[in-house]
Amino acid sequence: MIPVSRPFISELEISLVTDAVRSTWVSSIGPYMDQFEHMFAEFCGVKHAVAVSNGTVGLHLALVALGIGTGDEVIIPDLTFVATANAVRVSGAVPVFADVCRDTYCIDPAAIRRLLTPKTRAIMPVHLYGHPANMPVILEIARSNGLVVIEDAAEAHGAAIGETRTGTFGHCGVFSFYGNKIITTGEGGAITTNDDGLNVRLRYLRDHAMSKDIRYWHTEVGFNYRMTNLQAALGVAQLKQVDQFLNARAEILDRYRKKLEPAGIECNPVVDARPVNWLVTAVVDGLSRAGRDAAMGAMREAEVDSRPFFYPMSMLPMYQSERRPVAWQLSESGFNLPTFVGMTRQQIDLVCEQFLKAVGR
Ligand SMILES: *Cc1c(COP(=O)(O)O)cnc(C)c1O
Numbered sequence: 001m002i003p004v005s006r007p008f009i010s011e012l013e014i015s016l017v018t019d020a021v022r023s024t025w026v027s028s029i030g031p032y033m034d035q036f037e038h039m040f041a042e043f044c045g046v047k048h049a050v051a052v053s054n055g056t057v058g059l060h061l062a063l064v065a066l067g068i069g070t071g072d073e074v075i076i077p078d079l080t081f082v083a084t085a086n087a088v089r090v091s092g093a094v095p096v097f098a099d100v101c102r103d104t105y106c107i108d109p110a111a112i113r114r115l116l117t118p119k120t121r122a123i124m125p126v127h128l129y130g131h132p133a134n135m136p137v138i139l140e141i142a143r144s145n146g147l148v149v150i151e152d153a154a155e156a157h158g159a160a161i162g163e164t165r166t167g168t169f170g171h172c173g174v175f176s177f178y179g180n181k182i183i184t185t186g187e188g189g190a191i192t193t194n195d196d197g198l199n200v201r202l203r204y205l206r207d208h209a210m211s212k213d214i215r216y217w218h219t220e221v222g223f224n225y226r227m228t229n230l231q232a233a234l235g236v237a238q239l240k241q242v243d244q245f246l247n248a249r250a251e252i253l254d255r256y257r258k259k260l261e262p263a264g265i266e267c268n269p270v271v272d273a274r275p276v277n278w279l280v281t282a283v284v285d286g287l288s289r290a291g292r293d294a295a296m297g298a299m300r301e302a303e304v305d306s307r308p309f310f311y312p313m314s315m316l317p318m319y320q321s322e323r324r325p326v327a328w329q330l331s332e333s334g335f336n337l338p339t340f341v342g343m344t345r346q347q348i349d350l351v352c353e354q355f356l357k358a359v360g361r
Pocket of ligand 1: 057083187
């Protein structure tokens with residue numbers, strides 16, 4: 001079976017993780033922690049990176065640190081992984097779902113404007129499948145309405161608009177290092193920010209909100225959202241290779257494009273930005289959800305795995321609300337095709353052949 005995703009683990013990862021284990025620094029204190037945070041901040045082009053246990057708690061920690069909670073509304077895209085909505089709900093705030101742009105699959109600034117209310121406190125754009133959301137316009141909306149911007153950059157390590165990388169536009173950005181993301185720490189995440197005060201507050205809340213001066217004195221409810229030195233060792237090894245990973249992913253996408261676009265398949269968008277290829281996307285206009293799922297079944301028979309686009313948040317039982325037409329339509333007709341470092345040309349060609357057969361092109 002050709003998987004949709006597979007982490008790239010080399011002797012470097014094995015040797016750094018082994019070194020971390022041998023050092024006995026297995027919890028959240030240790031040299032790899034600091035190294036990982038510094039390397040990741042440098043990679044993004046940002047002052048601070050705060051490592052956390054995973055991307056979902058990173059989103060939650062960012063919301064809490066910025067004072068967003070009960071009584072507040074946070075505008076997020078309808079088409080995203082459920083973690084974006086769940087982090088808002090867990091904070092006590094209400095996620096409000098905006099439709100996405102047909103051309104980028106990311107949150108539509110015009111839809112954000114229509115959803116603003118006196119309770120709106122924040123916008124949480126998602127750089128879906130590696131394509132940056134329209135940050136210039138989103139930042140302008142935020143500025144003129146006094147809103148916080150938290151970027152969900154879990155799928156977009158290294159993506160940029162001009163020279164500015166994702167995760168550095170808003171008050172903060174949140175990344176995931178889950179096993180299928182562009183770099184992995186097993187489970188893990190990081191919050192990036194240029195704000196010194198926010199950096200201090202994130203670190204404080206990450207560690208049970210313990211006083212810096214008086215041990216075991218806590219003045220508010222904090223969390224244990226720490227990453228471990230073992231995970232950070234894996235992350236350091238991955239960060240040493242991230243440029244090669246991004247190049248390899250770009251080459252994989254090029255080959256997919258050459259095979260699929262002539263057959264009328266829409267691959268990953270590129271609109272006024274420098275996206276990265278987290279997952280190859282293939283949208284087949286006019287396909288129904290049933291048709292799409294049947295095609296995925298046919299591919300599986302041929303030992304090729306694939307994934308459907310996310311369900312829109314407004315379709316899920318706990319968030320059921322008004323249909324957002326673009327998100328709903330993309331969700332029905334979108335596939336993610338196998339994308340991983342080390343994928344061979346023959347594998348890509350086989351995936352394309354089986355995919356085109358399955359969708360009747
Ligand atoms: C993966 C992902 C997350 C959550 O990251 P975890 O590390 O798995 O908790 C959040 N948002 C988006 C868009 C993601 O793809």
